[in-house]
């Protein structure tokens with residue numbers, strides 16, 4: 001509960017500081033000065049049905065922690081919303097008091113967006129209901145549902161929708177930004193499977209989105225992340241689970257560039273039923289992995305091509321386990337950067353090999369193929385800009401001891417920067433907190449429409465704890 005009479009003064013100072021930082025980063029500060037006092041917050045806490053915390057409350061420090069420990073931020077207050085009305089009340093309060101809103105879903109943002117200094121955090125963790133309609137093949141999930149909750153329910157019906165590898169990640173946080181997913185060659189990526197949504201806008205309206213229902217917003221949320229409001233429900237298309245088979249090759253630290261060039265050749269011709277990726281693990285070195293969706297015969301035929309491509313390289317065949325929890329990665333400190341690479345030429349392979357060797361022991365590179373259906377969808381059909389065949393790539397480095405932070409951050413900055421000549425577009429969920437120019441580049445041709453929609457629905461940029469799309473200036 002609220003009881004800290006010093007809160008308004010602390011907020012005012014922090015807000016001034018933050019406004020300065022926001023201006024430095026090119027992030028628009030709200031038009032009005034923030035003026036939420038302790039009395040106002042106490043009033044909100046009485047209206048909200050879910051838990052409400054400020055820095056004066058026990059549990060505040062636990063609740064503000066996010067997966068990426070590098071982001072140690074202090075929101076003004078945190079509301080764990082019990083329902084859509086709680087979300088609406090919080091957003092209306094934030095707008096009235098010109099407070100930024102930080103939306104928290106699964107808390108797994110690499111850039112720590114679920115928490116922000118001086119913000120009102122709208123925590124959706126309790127909105128995690130999953131309903132499966134097996135006849136229509138549709139899953140409806142609350143805005144804070146995690147992947148493992150969605151997949152546990154859909155697997156039980158023999159159905160799946162493209163999602164990420166870690167079950168702890170929030171479904172909406174992933175799908176609204178696009179999604180780096182398996183099976184996207186066959187079914188499109190996560191945002192391509194959004195068929196409906198409920199959205200609480202900056203002025204507290206609760207809107208239904210879908211084909212023919214608020215078309216501009218429906219377009220914008222399929223790739224534009226949390227810029228347009230709080231998504232309290234997502235409806236996702238489901239598909240049959242196909243058998244799948246995996247083959248992996250390990251290269252260690254030898255001839256990484258050569259292996260990448262072969263990967264670059266294979267990605268050009270990979271059929272829709274093939275998922276493939278190349279990774280450099282800080283400890284084990286380089287590896288190539290491939291999954292084929294379909295019969296054993298289909299997989300055997302494709303794997304024969306791979307054995308020819310990588311003769312004499314140690315390989316391992318493995319079954320796919322249908323585990324909704326997937327690969328869980330412990331909370332850590334992580335620096336990231338991203339690039340969408342349209343191919344791997346000799347010069348790029350050399351740059352990547354150099355990065356891999358320089359980061360041995362702490363730096364990772366992940367390159368996942370985006371092909372098939374996800375690649376063929378038109379560039380402007382959704383806000384998600386990563387169309388055409390390419391590699392959704394992330395370069396990352398973690399650290400545990402404070403003295404290792406600088407090494408990780410510098411390696412990511414240097415080698416992430418070295419990829420820029422090959423890529424302007426990038427998956428926004430794999431970017432570090434980025435300037436408006438970088439975000440403009442990342443969205444490419446879709447940015448002007450996104451900025452115009454933002455100006456219409458969130459002109460004061462209430463929702464700016466995200467890879468921020470600035471509202472377009474008035475014409």
Ligand SMILES: Cc1cc2nc3c(=O)[nH]c(=O)nc-3n(C[C@H](O)[C@H](O)[C@H](O)COP(=O)(O)OP(=O)(O)OC[C@H]3O[C@@H](n4cnc5c(N)ncnc54)[C@H](O)[C@@H]3O)c2cc1C
Pocket residue numbers: 066067102103104105106107108109110111112113114115124143144163164165166168169170171172173174176177178179180181225226227229230231232328329429465466
């Ligand atoms: C271990 C790990 C594995 C990952 N694996 C993958 C992967 O395989 N594929 C992939 O594509 N990505 C992956 N990611 C990245 C992940 O998709 C993003 O970090 C995503 O933003 C996390 O969403 P979240 O809800 O868990 O995070 P949060 O920190 O809770 O939310 C991040 C931001 O997403 C937006 N958001 C979240 N929910 C809503 C909502 N309901 N309404 C409006 N906006 C919302 C908001 O802007 C919010 O601030 C991974 C991340 C981690 C840490």
